[in-house]
Amino acid sequence: MLGPIAGILFDGFAYGMLLFLLSVGLSVTLGMMNFINLAHASFGMLGGYVAVTLMQHFGWPFLATLPAAFVIAAAVSMVLERVMFRRMYRATDLDQTLLTIGVVFMSIAGAAYFWGTVQQPVAVPDYLSGAFVVAGVNIARYRLFLIVVALVIVAVLIAGLEWTRFGAQVRAAVDNQRMARGLGLDVDRAFSLTFALGSGLAGLGGALAIAMVGLDPGFAFAYLIYVLIVVSVGGLASIGGSFVAASLLGISDMAGKYYVPQLGSFLIYLVMVGILMWRPTGLFGKR
Amino acid sequence: MAAVLPPQAAPHEFLRARTRWHPLEIVFWLSTLLPFVVVPEYLQLASQIAIAALFAISLDLILGYAGIVSIGHAAYFGLGAYTAGILSKHGIGEPVVLLVLGAIVAGVVGYASSFIIARFRHLALIMITLGICLMFYEAANLAGWLTGGADGLQGIKIGPLAGTFKFDLYGKTAYSYSLIVLFLCFLLARRLTHSPFGLSLRGIRENAVRMPAIGAPSDAHIRKVYTIAAAIAGIAGAVLAQTTSTVSLEVLGFQRSADVLVMLIMGGAGKLYGGILGSIVYMVARDQFSGINPQYWYFWIGLMMVLVVMYLPNGLLGGLEKLTARWRRSPT
Amino acid sequence: MSETVLATRGLRKNFGSLVVAGDINIELPRGARHALIGPNGAGKTTLINMLTGMLQPDAGQIMLEGADVTGLKPAARVHRGLVRTFQINTLFPRLCAIEAVTLAICEREGHARNWWRRLPVYRDAVDEAYAILASLQLGADCTRVTRELAYGQQRLLEISLALAAKPRVLLLDEPAAGVPRSESSALFQAIAGLPADITVFFIEHDMDIVFKFASRIIVLVGGRVLVEGAPSEIAADQRVREVYLGHGKHG
Ligand SMILES: Nc1ncnc2c1ncn2[C@@H]1O[C@H](COP(=O)(O)OP(=O)(O)OP(=O)(O)O)[C@@H](O)[C@H]1O
Ligand SMILES: [Mg+2]
Secondary structure, eight states, rough: HHHHHHHHHHHHHHHHHHHHHHHHHHHHHHHHOOOOTTTTTHHHHHHHHHHHHHHHHHOOOOOHHHHHHHHHHHHHHHHHHTTTTTGGSSHHHHHHHHHHHHHHHHHHHHHHHHSSSSSSOOOOOOGGSSEEEETTTEHHHHHHHHHHHHHHHHHHHHHHHHSSHHHHHHHHHHHOHHHHHHTTTHHHHHHHHHHHHHHHHHHHHHHHHHHHHHHOOTHHHHHHHHHHHHHHHHTTOOOHHHHHHHHHHHHHHHHHHHOOGGGHHHHHHHHHHHHHHHHOOOOSSOO | GGGOOTTTTHHHHHHHHHSSOOOHHHHHHHHHTHHHHOGGHHHHHHHHHHHHHHHHHHHHHIIISSSSOOOOOOOHHHHOOOOOOOOHTOOOHHHHHHHHHHHHHHHHHHHHHHHTTTTOOOOHHHHHHHHHHHHHHHHHHHOOHOOOGGGGOOOOOOBBBBBOOOOOOOHHHHHHHHHHHHHHHHHHHHHHHTHHHHHHHHHHHTTTTHHHTTOHHHHHHHHHHHHHHHHEEEEHHHHHHHHHHHBBBGSSSSHHHHHHHHHHHHHTTTHHHEEEEOOOOOHHHHTTHHHHHHHHHHHHHHHHHHHHHHHOTTTHHHHHHHHHHHHHHHHH | OOOOOEEEEEEEETTTEEEEEEEOEEEEETEEEEEEEOOTTTTTHHHHHHHTTSSOOEEEEETTTTTEEEETTTTHHTTTTEEEOOOOOOOTTSSHHHHHHHHHHHHHTTTTGGGGOOGGGHHHHHHHHHHHHTTTOOGGTTBBBBBGGGGHHHHHHHHHHHTTTTEEEEEEEEEETOOOHHHHHHHHHHHHHHTTTTTEEEEEEEEEEEHOOOEEEEEETEOOOOOOOOOHHHHOOOHHHHTTTTGGOOO
């Protein structure tokens, strides 16, 4: 009786951690620059394809592909930020939306061109596959691994934001950008670093995601919606908010699929619209 | 010319000139009749273009004029299409009646949603418009008994138009019908944009902060235009259902919302004809490239969106206007 | 003393720990030409934001012609005749000047709900808009797009928009901000020429202008009213000299 519930909680939480990694970067960059980047999940997809390619064509071990996914997604995002996004910070919501949807379309088509539209096969190393049972709950090793990675990253992010100089700059820029600029802070540089970091985390999330949810060119759009839900429900620039929102979303998605599969994703959308109507700035957002 | 007028007449003349029909407008509408004689084998496509243009005009009212970003406008298109499709299976055969019913259902839902829409800005607004559309998509998917779910609505029976004109295989009736509906809705939209209400919408787009400071009820204006736009989108959807005799889930899809955005922005938002021009270019291009994998097609669409946003802020029509203005200014 | 048109009682507002309004009590009689002065960051704009309903006060009341309007929305206050201008141009960049002012008049007259009749049909509204623009030397440029107007003209359009709402109380937030001194005097001349029953409350940094056009001056420092009085009293006040006049030259 307790088994299914605990199992759903565990699986849902693991799924939520995946969503957290995919979305936390967008939450922070949106809070800093108000730049609506709908292409964020495309960096996740890029990370996924980097991992797949390195494993299949270059024989890299799975764990080694993770940092590579992070670095390449971060580097590509930095280039795009320089040539495109940077010019759009003061543009209207509409222009930002359109530009980044355009990038999503291009990324989906690009992925289809290079990797085809089929699902990518992924082989997780032996020590991460399989499951064990604790108190009647089936614990998949891979999901446990995901949770551990995500928790470590949460801790690093919170500590970094709290105690490093860069973190202080980011906080100042989110708090009051005008004041931060007035104090002589290079907000643009802080932003482009944050942007790269956030996209890198999405890339890492994407690499970790494929073993759990698969990978095809539809990823950039399918997960964009989840990412946006996490960000808008969690509130902008709130790591804690993203964490809670992602966990809730992951768990309710799992629970929904288990208990009311006939409702599909309807419930998730309904809850999102409901929460936003109740609190337009999200659960933890201030603005 | 303005110099001979007394000064206080100048603004009247200026404002009146804006509402007057330009000769090019008349030429354009006459040329919409050309497909009947020039490319009769493409009348089905022409009909699809007219429907897309109508949908784009509806989005233009809220996005181009009032400045409200929606990435879920397909919700109302789909509602109109399903309303017309489902009711036609239950004995309502007259296309015009179905059209009106589609408009009413979409308009009522649009009115209900408008209370939410008017309250939000920025990311929350984008998410709400997307969320509402996704909800309708999922609902249509789940209510298979009513909508046919993922298989699409089967067995639509559309009677002859006005009891006389049957929808033929070549699309003669279809294009005539779509074109008439497009033109009538365009006339309505044109009146609206030239009215004091239309001016207030542009005020909201230009500066939402100033509007309350001059005593304008922005929320009420937004609710009104959103309802009208939803009804027009519903009409477009209903016409699609009738002229193609099918309704699939895709009428509610994100792709459709994104496509109409692309058409409108590419053509030029906030000038009605922009959406029409964008639909023509987009639909003809898609038809020409239909051989290539749709996945790749979206690469070019994406690239076009990026280029338009970065280099052509007022769309094709805005670019053309600029060119002609430059051409006029330089003598000879 | 004539009747009070606009008054505040114990108005308070904090931004975090920063007190921008600490117990503000002011009274403006009908037809007043009062000035609000104070150093940068004193909370002058914040006070106007609260008076017009763009910012909710933490505590206190705002009375307009005897009625409590504290809970009213900005547009509702405009309908009651409480109208403002903005320190930083808050215009409609892609509307022509005549369109912008006609828009404000149509909103006032309730024409803005009409979505079927064409705008030029409302001749009276257009005539009135033109008259307002002409009275502020914008008549000749009324068909130009706002964002292409010179900065000084945009400041005048700020005021035109407010006048189009037929104010009974007009709050002007540094109407001459950024305008060269030679032009600002003309601008205030136009303001001084407004009908005598309009109550005008203006913020201005240039003391010469303040002394010339204000019949009474309120000095705001650190979110509190330091002193209020006739120009001669303010000019002689030692505390004002210290916190404000001794502060260096503004404008
Ligand atoms: N929305 C806000 N959030 C936080 N602080 C604010 C906000 N608006 C204003 N402030 C602060 O409140 C103080 C008062 O601001 P206000 O704009 O009212 O000053 P002011 O008297 O109009 O100054 P100035 O002469 O420069 O126009 C300033 O320190 C300003 O930084
Ligand atoms: Mg100020």
